[in-house]
Amino acid sequence: MDFFPSRTLAFYMAKMLMVRTIAVLALLVLVLQALDLLGESGRILAQETNGQSQLWTYVTWRAPQLIQRFLPFAVLLGTIVTAATLNQNSEVISMKAGGLSAHQILAPLIITSMFVALISFMFNEIVVAPATAKLSAWEKVDYGPVPAASNVRTNVWVRDGDNLINAKTVTGRGQQVVLEDITIYDRTNSGLTSLMQSEEGRFSGSSWVLTGVTQFNVLTGTEEQKASVTIGESLRPDQFTLADVKADSLSFPQLRSAIAELKEAGRPTMGLEASLWHKISGPLSATLMPLLGAVAAFGLARSGQLFVRAVLGMALGFAYFVADNFSLAMGTIGAYPPILAAWAPFILFFLIGETVLIRTEE
Incomplete structure (x- = not known):
């Protein structure tokens, strides 16, 4: 019943996941930021007073959005790479021979992903929301004079x-x-x-x-x-x-306050309430990635199915993101209740991941 029978093994697996997640995230953000900057640099430099410093300002405000959006992807890919490496080196077989169950093997990865989810939530509240507000205000003035305050x-x-x-x-x-x-x-x-x-x-x-x-x-x-x-x-x-309240530009307390003001003014708030709950369920989705990508860790590597298992884990992860975006869109237009729109995909894919793990390994 001990989920961490070996502290050394737990730190070893947690370190593997963190290193690979950071490497994948850095690569994704670097490539996507370069492509995004190529597309927007023409509009930014169209202003006579803009130059290299404004390009760096755009990168400073845009990069946090990319990190927020692709951090769960990075955890998923990091999990698959970590699991495939452990499987390829027969380390999973060694752990199972030592008496560890599939859930005990995954426990260090899940705890690490919880830590990543907490960091992601704090990063979104402290960095991403103000940066998004500034960038949105700057885009509305066609990259003219930069607004001094984030709440403009x-x-x-x-x-x-x-x-x-x-x-x-x-x-x-x-x-x-x-x-x-x-x-x-x-x-x-x-x-x-x-x-x-x-x-x-x-x-x-x-x-x-x-x-x-x-x-x-x-x-x-x-x-x-x-x-x-x-x-x-x-x-x-x-x-x-309250003419144009954007959930991405507000922190959790600010959005909750804006929703209360909109309700007092008699305006619909279902879409914003779904986004409010998603500010919690979104970062928490990182904890699902080890469970969804864990299928790559099990099965014999020499059976030739390691690649198929890695693709299956990737498919489960990407299916979650598709379902999450669809559900949030339905909540935004009021077709789903706010809590259901934010949490239904998380609960559904948690059950799917557990079912796949139990049916294949436990």
């Missing part, structure tokens, strides 16, 4: 009756929301009557005070400068801050 929302559109309001940047939360570079399209019967531009807008508690206003009257063709204008008594600050 860019190019936000809000409708107020027939009127349309566009804010190039929105910062702050609640009553402290600040709008910058504002354009207001005043329409009557779907026809444009005036165009108002403002440098900054702040919420006063019941309305919006715009400063540095330039108003152009379409009917008369005249332009008028005003120091300040009060508008939008029916406009709420959350209409700007």
Whole structure:
């Protein structure tokens, strides 16, 4: 009943998995980052003020996304390489001859993958979410001036009756929301009557005070400068801050807070709730990879089926990622309940992995 009868053996297998996972992840990120940079460098350098430093800025913000997305793949491939190596060198046979069961052989790999899952969750919260928010804001301004804050929302559109309001940047939360570079399209019967531009807008508690206003009257063709204008008594600050909530750009506490605000505003939140749960189930999927890829560790290497077993383990792992993406997409559109969308693939493939392991080895 002891899952770790040998500490030396456990550390040996854990080290093998970690080294191979890091090597596979580094190779994947390096190749994919180079291809991605080739595709985006033209758009980045199209801005006259952009140069080599902006390319490195893009790499700095893009690389964490690639690491987050392909870390479970790296654990899967690392597990298959580790298992195939142990099998090829007859180390699995030695461990089984020493009285270890299949689950005892896999235990060090599963514990190591749990450690990887914990690191992945912390990395996503601390690094990936802020980097994604900055990169998303930078892309919306066509790689122009880099937004200074990670919580900046860019190019936000809000409708107020027939009127349309566009804010190039929105910062702050609640009553402290600040709008910058504002354009207001005043329409009557779907026809444009005036165009108002403002440098900054702040919420006063019941309305919006715009400063540095330039108003152009379409009917008369005249332009008028005003120091300040009060508008939008029916406009709420959350209409700007919650206009475009992206789960990937928010940490777990921030997303949970945004969901609560959306519920208070009477907006649908099922898609965001699925993404909230997936922030836990996503990193935790790394713990499934040793179980799904373990089929490559068992069976006689000289039987000629080692490659077939490795391919089977890879197929099980990739099938999980396909099912996970499909389930999350169904949860985003509201076809699946949020908890089911996030956790159903994990539970299903855990049962599949256990079934394959027990049927073949135990």
